Amino acid sequence: METRQSKAMFAEAEKVIPGGVNSPVRACRSVGCTPLFIERADGASLYDVDGNRYLDFVCSWGPMILGHAHPEVVAAIGAAAAAGTSFGAPTPAEITLAEMVVEAVPSVEKVRFVNSGTEATMSAARLARGYTGRSMVVKFDGCYHGHADSFLVKAGSGLLTLGIPGSPGVPEDIVKNTLSIPYNDIDSLEKTLTDERLDIACVIVEPVAGNMGCVLPDPAFLQRLRTLSTERGIVLIFDEVITGFRLAYGGAQHHFGITPDLTCLGKIIGGGLPVGAYGGRAEIMDQIAPDGPVYQAGTLSGNPLAMAAGIATLKQLQRPGFYEELNDKAATCAQRLREIAAAGDIPVQINSIGSLMTMFFSTDPVTDFASAMKADTTRYAEHYCNMLGQGIYLAPSQFEVAFISAAHSANDLEKLQKMTEWSFKKMADR
Incomplete structure (x- = not known):
């Protein structure tokens, strides 16, 4: 995807804002790229200043449980x-x-x-x-x-x-x-x-x-x-x-x-x-x-x-069935991602509860700080860039959470799964 305008804006931001961002993880340094500048959002989608559309699994780091611009x-x-x-x-x-x-x-x-x-x-x-x-x-x-x-x-x-x-x-x-x-x-x-x-x-x-x-x-x-x-x-x-x-x-x-x-x-x-x-x-x-x-x-x-x-x-x-519907589709998605991970050659642990999920690139279960620190951050960065190029917006850090919102459709989650499978295969073949 072409992100020329985002890169130009980041260069301008660095002149007047420390690190070019107002919260450190947004700088995307741990994943080896520059941040996207977002122009608008709707439902499960973000649109950057270059006109690219992304399926958003950051959800403003959690608040957008209903999706954007409800x-x-x-x-x-x-x-x-x-x-x-x-x-x-x-x-x-x-x-x-x-x-x-x-x-x-x-x-x-x-x-x-x-x-x-x-x-x-x-x-x-x-x-x-x-x-x-x-x-x-x-x-x-x-x-x-x-x-x-x-x-x-x-x-x-x-x-x-x-x-x-x-x-x-x-x-x-x-x-x-x-x-x-x-x-x-x-x-x-x-x-x-x-x-x-x-x-x-x-x-x-x-x-x-x-x-x-x-x-x-x-x-x-x-x-x-x-x-x-x-x-x-x-x-x-x-x-x-x-x-x-x-x-x-x-x-x-x-x-x-x-x-x-x-x-x-x-x-x-x-x-x-x-x-x-x-x-x-x-x-x-x-x-x-x-x-x-x-x-x-x-x-x-x-x-x-x-x-x-x-x-x-x-x-x-408060709508009847809201959480049952949200958590069921998130659980189904997490299980499908586990199946994709198990079928491939990339060691991955997927922790999830409700509509929260993290994919750790690790051979060991993640149950605490010490085991989280064993995750392969280099591999996560590669996966992040793969997914971003296919229009999937994940957190620019191994140590954050992916969020499912009520606005994510079955097709949205299917695309996440397909692109994850593609990314794993690309990394394994490299």
């Missing part, structure tokens, strides 16, 4: 914008969306809206520290909870993609209060959470890891995490920025039947607009200012456009 969402945003884009004051839409979240998510009795997933996790950790009077945050290797200083320890997402183990600019005095332990490792979990020397305020986890690729939890791991945190008075935080309203209407906690103390949300609840939220037990949430002493604020929090888009999106997700 008419009900677009109409809601338009109506909200016509009434004013920001007031710095409460609006009725904030109450409506808050009530929808409280009704849907098992752990949430009260919710506070913010502007990003990073704000949500940062604020939840601060709240947990204020509530418990303790200082230590425990996270898991390969899980990414945004770019707040406390979380840039053995984190996933762009840090893995770019091979950055942490980040300069984060003082040791801050990260000394963050402890990262192996995901899915019950022994490490037991030893850490029962260590009397540690002053643990909270444990934060992606209930399904999505930022080292899709890595499923051992159900016993999540259950033991819940039990130990309860016994020790530790606040359990589920980072459901990806899984919230994605695995089920009630998120991963509904899917697995495990209720955390606090939940962080984002992506889908804003219908594709910038948004985040954190919520949980009223006893904890009442510690937030102005009711309590834990301070958090935001000029654009509860933005009326994001609230309108979120309400419109969640209404569509």
